[in-house]
Amino acid sequence: MSSASTLSSICFEQGCWFKGERKIRVTDKVVKRPSSMSFRVSATSSASKDIRIGLLGASGYTGAEIVRLLANHPHFGVTLMTADRKAGQSMDSVFPHLRAQKLPRLVSVKDADFSSVDAVFCCLPHGTTQEIIKGLPTTLKIVDLSADFRLRDISEYEEWYGQPHQAVELQKEVVYGLTELLRDDIKKARLVANPGCYPTSVQLPLVPLLKENLIKHENIIIDAKSGVSGAGRGAKEANLYSEIAEGISSYGVTRHRHVPEIEQGLSDVAQSKVTVSFTPHLMPMIRGMQSTIYVEMAPGVKTEDLYQQLRSSYEDEEFVKVLEEGVVPRTHNVRGSNYCFMNVFPDRIPGRAIIISVIDNLVKGASGQALQNLNIMMGLPETMGLLHQPLFP
Amino acid sequence: MSSASTLSSICFEQGCWFKGERKIRVTDKVVKRPSSMSFRVSATSSASKDIRIGLLGASGYTGAEIVRLLANHPHFGVTLMTADRKAGQSMDSVFPHLRAQKLPRLVSVKDADFSSVDAVFCCLPHGTTQEIIKGLPTTLKIVDLSADFRLRDISEYEEWYGQPHQAVELQKEVVYGLTELLRDDIKKARLVANPGCYPTSVQLPLVPLLKENLIKHENIIIDAKSGVSGAGRGAKEANLYSEIAEGISSYGVTRHRHVPEIEQGLSDVAQSKVTVSFTPHLMPMIRGMQSTIYVEMAPGVKTEDLYQQLRSSYEDEEFVKVLEEGVVPRTHNVRGSNYCFMNVFPDRIPGRAIIISVIDNLVKGASGQALQNLNIMMGLPETMGLLHQPLFP
Amino acid sequence: MSSASTLSSICFEQGCWFKGERKIRVTDKVVKRPSSMSFRVSATSSASKDIRIGLLGASGYTGAEIVRLLANHPHFGVTLMTADRKAGQSMDSVFPHLRAQKLPRLVSVKDADFSSVDAVFCCLPHGTTQEIIKGLPTTLKIVDLSADFRLRDISEYEEWYGQPHQAVELQKEVVYGLTELLRDDIKKARLVANPGCYPTSVQLPLVPLLKENLIKHENIIIDAKSGVSGAGRGAKEANLYSEIAEGISSYGVTRHRHVPEIEQGLSDVAQSKVTVSFTPHLMPMIRGMQSTIYVEMAPGVKTEDLYQQLRSSYEDEEFVKVLEEGVVPRTHNVRGSNYCFMNVFPDRIPGRAIIISVIDNLVKGASGQALQNLNIMMGLPETMGLLHQPLFP
Amino acid sequence: MSSASTLSSICFEQGCWFKGERKIRVTDKVVKRPSSMSFRVSATSSASKDIRIGLLGASGYTGAEIVRLLANHPHFGVTLMTADRKAGQSMDSVFPHLRAQKLPRLVSVKDADFSSVDAVFCCLPHGTTQEIIKGLPTTLKIVDLSADFRLRDISEYEEWYGQPHQAVELQKEVVYGLTELLRDDIKKARLVANPGCYPTSVQLPLVPLLKENLIKHENIIIDAKSGVSGAGRGAKEANLYSEIAEGISSYGVTRHRHVPEIEQGLSDVAQSKVTVSFTPHLMPMIRGMQSTIYVEMAPGVKTEDLYQQLRSSYEDEEFVKVLEEGVVPRTHNVRGSNYCFMNVFPDRIPGRAIIISVIDNLVKGASGQALQNLNIMMGLPETMGLLHQPLFP
Structure with a gap:
């Protein structure tokens, strides 16, 4: 060896x-x-x-x-x-x-x-x-x-x-x-x-923010979207081309098995039990995963603070890239690679922020x-x- | 005539x-x-x-x-x-x-x-x-x-x-x-x-619930997904097949022009200014639109109350169908038609609910x-x- | 009744x-x-x-x-x-x-x-x-x-x-x-x-031409392309979204079961045994079927003669449309409908012609x-x- | 250097x-x-x-x-x-x-x-x-x-x-x-x-066969299928997702600009002017190209002879693979790579053979x-x- x-x-x-x-x-x-x-x-x-x-x-x-x-x-x-x-x-x-x-x-x-x-x-x-x-x-x-x-x-x-x-x-x-x-x-x-793929796409952006107490532990809402390859190669009617192409749908609403894994990781860093809202959606694409995460910021915290935290957390990483301000991560841009692209956006509702992370579910996921x-x-x-x-x- | x-x-x-x-x-x-x-x-x-x-x-x-x-x-x-x-x-x-x-x-x-x-x-x-x-x-x-x-x-x-x-x-x-x-x-x-298409898919489920004071006016989070035909037939690089297929992305985060239309409709019925979080996503499909809506219920209200309200609001409607409990609406099932399918799901976070509505953006939308x-x-x-x-x- | x-x-x-x-x-x-x-x-x-x-x-x-x-x-x-x-x-x-x-x-x-x-x-x-x-x-x-x-x-x-x-x-x-x-x-x-779907898309254009002896019986080459719904709703690995999307392939080369049906129909009208070359291809689309057919014209016959024959054969038909000269039939344009669109094109090789017909395999097919x-x-x-x-x- | x-x-x-x-x-x-x-x-x-x-x-x-x-x-x-x-x-x-x-x-x-x-x-x-x-x-x-x-x-x-x-x-x-x-x-x-991409996918299989006089120079019929990326990134209505997805169509029938390039290459090796029938088709996929080629074999030649010639021509090549007998090349299997997969199949019509080659149009093409x-x-x-x-x- x-x-x-x-x-x-x-x-x-x-x-x-x-x-x-x-x-x-x-x-x-x-x-x-x-x-x-x-x-x-x-x-x-x-x-x-x-x-x-x-x-x-x-x-x-x-x-x-x-x-x-x-x-x-x-x-x-x-x-x-x-x-x-x-x-x-x-x-x-x-x-x-x-x-x-x-x-x-x-x-x-x-x-x-x-x-x-x-x-x-x-x-x-x-x-x-x-x-x-x-x-x-x-x-x-x-x-x-x-x-x-x-x-x-x-x-x-x-x-x-x-x-x-x-x-x-x-x-x-x-x-x-x-x-x-x-x-x-x-x-x-x-x-x-x-x-798991979802836990990877969720924890990479959230853990540094929770660790620094920049976001609240409550009401973390994760709207996740995945390509079909995550379901594996088993022959199932639900994953046939004719059933998946040209349409989208949620599945396992609130009951997806990646929930406890996500909550374990977030609770560890938050040092208290975190319960998340997690809704996965099946997309007509083979590879790719996006988590759109809606969070409440801690009092006095601004979107810019979240952004800077993620930039500094990942500045030396090859595979995690925090994009320039305002640039939207797209699953297309990580397809077939081990990269995770992420960014933070201000929400219309004061005190809230929107975090988007994308990976290839079969590679980084x-x-x-x-x-x-x-x-x-x-x-x-x-x-x-x-x-x-x-x-x- | x-x-x-x-x-x-x-x-x-x-x-x-x-x-x-x-x-x-x-x-x-x-x-x-x-x-x-x-x-x-x-x-x-x-x-x-x-x-x-x-x-x-x-x-x-x-x-x-x-x-x-x-x-x-x-x-x-x-x-x-x-x-x-x-x-x-x-x-x-x-x-x-x-x-x-x-x-x-x-x-x-x-x-x-x-x-x-x-x-x-x-x-x-x-x-x-x-x-x-x-x-x-x-x-x-x-x-x-x-x-x-x-x-x-x-x-x-x-x-x-x-x-x-x-x-x-x-x-x-x-x-x-x-x-x-x-x-x-x-x-x-x-x-x-x-x-507009997004406002249709959002207001149909939310208006009856706001009217009956079953959900709070604050922190309504709308994660919306649309097929590409909504962008029209104009030749734009961003809408080429090679740019859209096999990937997803958010766009117009918090700045989409359907926001004021949605807020106008919800504010009217809520009888106070409603500010929503609204993030549209572009899907690799021609037609179809889903709004996944995360709401806080009014005190004492249960998911079942939301469900019953929607059932009774739309029981005589040809084009709006509230599905059986637990059945997930899929855009596939309204493609090419004027139907809106919707349903309500309990959230893991107590006091919250998840509402999903689907339409064909070119028909009902x-x-x-x-x-x-x-x-x-x-x-x-x-x-x-x-x-x-x-x-x- | x-x-x-x-x-x-x-x-x-x-x-x-x-x-x-x-x-x-x-x-x-x-x-x-x-x-x-x-x-x-x-x-x-x-x-x-x-x-x-x-x-x-x-x-x-x-x-x-x-x-x-x-x-x-x-x-x-x-x-x-x-x-x-x-x-x-x-x-x-x-x-x-x-x-x-x-x-x-x-x-x-x-x-x-x-x-x-x-x-x-x-x-x-x-x-x-x-x-x-x-x-x-x-x-x-x-x-x-x-x-x-x-x-x-x-x-x-x-x-x-x-x-x-x-x-x-x-x-x-x-x-x-x-x-x-x-x-x-x-x-x-x-x-x-x-x-069958393939036989429909092949016989509609070829039968009138064989009947009038405008094309030879030999060397009819049919390169056919079909959407996946033709394979039915049975759960098969080969028809999963991840196996079908973003790629094409031939299948059943020369051995597809629609061959004898096609040959039966063509032989009937040709009044002699016709053997065709037939290669179906599976396309990443749900519905739609195109047959691209390469034929040798009878001596003295021109592409225009084929075209006029098809026009006159189908001029009173609601569901079979021979397009204007030079217009390419596309499966997109018959999706969900009972129409068959077809057209004839001159080949670079003298004496040959190319015929294209499209249908929705689940409707007209x-x-x-x-x-x-x-x-x-x-x-x-x-x-x-x-x-x-x-x-x- | x-x-x-x-x-x-x-x-x-x-x-x-x-x-x-x-x-x-x-x-x-x-x-x-x-x-x-x-x-x-x-x-x-x-x-x-x-x-x-x-x-x-x-x-x-x-x-x-x-x-x-x-x-x-x-x-x-x-x-x-x-x-x-x-x-x-x-x-x-x-x-x-x-x-x-x-x-x-x-x-x-x-x-x-x-x-x-x-x-x-x-x-x-x-x-x-x-x-x-x-x-x-x-x-x-x-x-x-x-x-x-x-x-x-x-x-x-x-x-x-x-x-x-x-x-x-x-x-x-x-x-x-x-x-x-x-x-x-x-x-x-x-x-x-x-x-060009089409000429690559056509010449790789045909040149060795023409060189050894295993196929006739006449009536070479090429039915080619390409992903959309070959059309480039220019914004054109025809290449929008909504125009391409879920359907197929021929284009440039007999008039595609890759024709003279193909004919130049085949004529060189055939040592006489070769005129081909060439019909490209646009597929709802980003990458990938298949040429399905219908040929007449020289007198006394069998499909097996074509196969053996291709096997020996390419046995030392990293990027050109002649598959096992009967195995169909699929564009899925070369996506993103520089490989060309090919194979030869017997036709139902005696004396004819069908050759299939696949490449990624943006890589090997x-x-x-x-x-x-x-x-x-x-x-x-x-x-x-x-x-x-x-x-x-």
Whole structure:
């Protein structure tokens, strides 16, 4: 396993973003090609990277997104992929867009050999996740993208997910992976609970404001909008193109399972129980998430104060950008990337402000933040493999 | 001009939805066709209907929508259509989907002969509308779809539209055309200011609740979402497919011109100045509008009280439907129709409620409500020509 | 049951498109409403119409589309609706956009009482359809929207659908329901096999050209594009929004089941076996279908000849429009309507021509044509209930 | 300027995909950051890369796409950006999705200082391009994305573009930049005419087949489908969301300006004049292009022969993938990437075959291929900066 101090040499051997040198060196391949080809490259070969990654639940959208991001990561190579219902298939038969990569064949999780991996991304559904993570070797670093370890309060988990928690001991050591706000804890973690997409888009703007007592704890109203990919790849009538395109609707009004996660995070920083109004809406778009948040400012506080706080909180961050005053964040402008754009606006009603944050739900809202976390856990630069620019138009 | 009492005979002469009898009776047409065709029908001929309609600004989306709706109206026939920049063209060269109808050629508004029409729909941009309506014969019934006559307070118009009002006298006689709430006034009106789309979707649920003092006047927060057709057919970079598809964004945060119209309506019924928080969002869909409204209930009031009030307010209405408890209104389910679906939901925060209303912005939010109003002004059943069912999927 | 000669009186009693008179006349209803409501109308009540329609398979898109269209049909009232998996539910719980109509509760097809209906639309999947239609009373008029009775050659059915035909006797009396081309046969039919969407869009332009020997029988190349609603409402991963939006793809290359239907129709008129190249493509849109057809003209024939033939073939048709020379048909312009727009273009390669036709796959490609056919079978004007204008934008 | 032999050292200094090491080494930056940040990175700074790129026409979609791709290129740094109508603005005010990068301010092309750049991407409209490129220093390497230098035959240019060519001398030295087929010429070129999107998607599959005489020269029928971004960012009514979404249409039937480019390429390899049938269609999607190509095989040739030829032609290519037999290429699977996926299918008509190729029109069809070409012209591995994986879903 690599440490940061060996990065420079690794860069040569493992291939950077552009790849090519590898071809020059790996003699047996060079001879097969005409000399004019010697600087071109073959597809990414995960096997030759130095940190071996296991990916559990590879046949869903977040799993595929992990693979997409790792294609250009110089150290993380996927050597194990599980997908119970697709076991035995190749990944490109499940996700043809990933065919340029050389990837291991899908296996059932029960057949997985965890001795050959250094770290794991877990993209399994909640419920089953607990059991499986409980059974993993404790030497593994794990980032779990499910909801299973996000709620510290086990009884709250049971209330919202309708089943008792099966890995109570593990819950105690979990670190919540909201990277920009909990980076130091993540560095030391073995098991990180990767935040939900809505909680990420809500906590990034609200936590610094609550911490500085700039907004009131009461009457925080969150009107959130999400693309459909957040619902996953499962075949459901409600997510068919003909049901989603050209229309919008709310869902899970006040009962969405991300509510307790949001309230846990806000309550922690507010140091008192915060209850929010949270209404998610399903949008006719694949990726993207916007939270429009209506808040009451603390007495004497102005919108400008909120703005300055967010600017200073995030001025050194690569992935969180507070836009210029008056500029509206748009989900289009973060599509496919790990960025969160946000801004603050004055409300017509005196004493109130409107905060808007946007992310790509599959990247900063899921797989991108997971990679950001594992980078940190492994002592690598946290932006490694994540500097794709947004895809627009 | 027809009155309701003569409807029965008119039905035969003017052709109903299905048409056909006309062919049997109107001898000069029958002879031109082979006998096997005698029960089929030709395209709608506007000229043969008894109430002659002028349509000003026919080359925009609301103008086209009026024409679409009138195709199946038994009495309103379009005999005059203006479109300054397209003058001289046929309507089907501008809107090929309307080619099955026989329509008059487009003329410039300055060349229009208003002596040949009984009523007018005015679909012109704000600003120019005032001048043109001021010059129309006072014998005409007029429904104006622009914003020019919606604000009673002339100074407020000037503030939001950046120019002094040019038809102050007319403003005094205008009736605001929110049909379900002001039906009796509309019946007697000569000039109706058709409501904006956002104000329609907001006032329909809020007015009955404010009238009965079930919600507080303060802190009404409206998070509104609209399809792109509301921005009209003008060529703007911001409304290109590549800029709109697969993403969402807020616009005009706190500064949208529908704000004073909404506040005027709510203040009237609340009998005190109401200031709302209003944030519109642009959605990647052509038609459809949802207002998600966050309110504080009056002391002792429960969500169920709001629900019952709305049910009883609208129980006899064809076009406003309060859904069963817990059923979420979706814009998909009103697309292409004049319906408004709404519902009320309890909020997690005690004392608050969430109200959702959906309309098609081009129908109930514009041309459909305009037709509903003109039906009333002409003494016809208000649903005439408007009972298209929503287009789904 | 009504005949054409009694239409005039029925119009009064059953309510036309605009409805309203009924309220004036039907005394028992008027008294229930306040006087101010007397000209408005309630939702469509299917029960009071004179021709009783049974709808088998009401929970799919074509079933819902039949209901949408019948809402404004003056004679056809739905009195029986079946949907095996949704039996016991109300239609508006399955399709909320239809809630304004008063409709019978869904029942299982085995519990259906066919003695109470005059005619049936059958929207069941192929395979099961045969058995069910075989068991229906022979007094019923039936329009079948499945593929089960479209292929005259039973062995061809077995080859393409992988199972022997179960209703060979019925197959002999079936009339193929391509309305504009087989109207006289349809008039006398008891059982009509409604054409598939692709076959409709292909045969309407090609049959008149083959009949007049203007194009060669060989090398007819059909590149067809369809919206997703054609795939139905079944939950399939491949039809999820996230899989369909923002991309296109071919499917069933050369093996689509509409091929034998197309070839049957073209061979009939060509009086020799025609083999076509047919490649369907799935488009990110709900409704709409375009066939771009590449043909070789017969010796000496010019594009203009093709154009004139199509113009004259369809000059008296309400629903088939040959556009002005050079005007490109667009699916946008027929959305939600029963129209087929078509045109002919010269090819760069001498002797070849390009034909484009567009329809709404759910209307002219399915439920609209089905209604057009039943109108004819019942002696009604064929456009009855079908003159909705296209929904654009 | 770098040569390939110095790549290894450059990698350290300029920052690879993951960046980070640079921070460790560049002492003056490290001291500004707290130690916990030392492995994270700042936004891409174009200025510090060793090959200085000028980008002409930066405010269009292809310009923005160049910038997106270069963000992760280790050697190409954008130091000059022109956009006449946006001169003086920052790039992130024009394209907010690029805000994470440090980019030079936009200038007018007449104010551009070309002495400070090593190579130029020219993304200007046809017509003006010729004049501007004629005036550039001859020491610059240039990739031109316009159509101005694609047609060798000046008279053909005049015929299709309606104006005489203004840079006839330059035309003689131009190399046509279809990378996989003309790599050796591109290596030596100073000025490369980057192919059009349609011509790329058509020539990649057809050139190898024509070269080996596997298909006939006659009756090549190309039914092409494109996303809307190909039409650029100019504000046109026809490209508004409301005009494009939920429908498809052909455009420029037989008269599209990419026809002569396609025919030039095919004629070259066929060694005789090839005339194609070419019908482009506009799809409701932002990116993506599919060409469905209908060909007649040479006598005795089978579909399998075509397939094997394409497999062997492209077996060593990173960006051109011939899929497994029977697997349909989908534009979804190349979105945002430089890949071309293709496949061959048997036709129902004996002796014919169907070829399908898909690309992202803005990447392999424009900016990606341009970068691929400049990499080659500068002696770099051609995949450098281009190994983004496709964005799906």
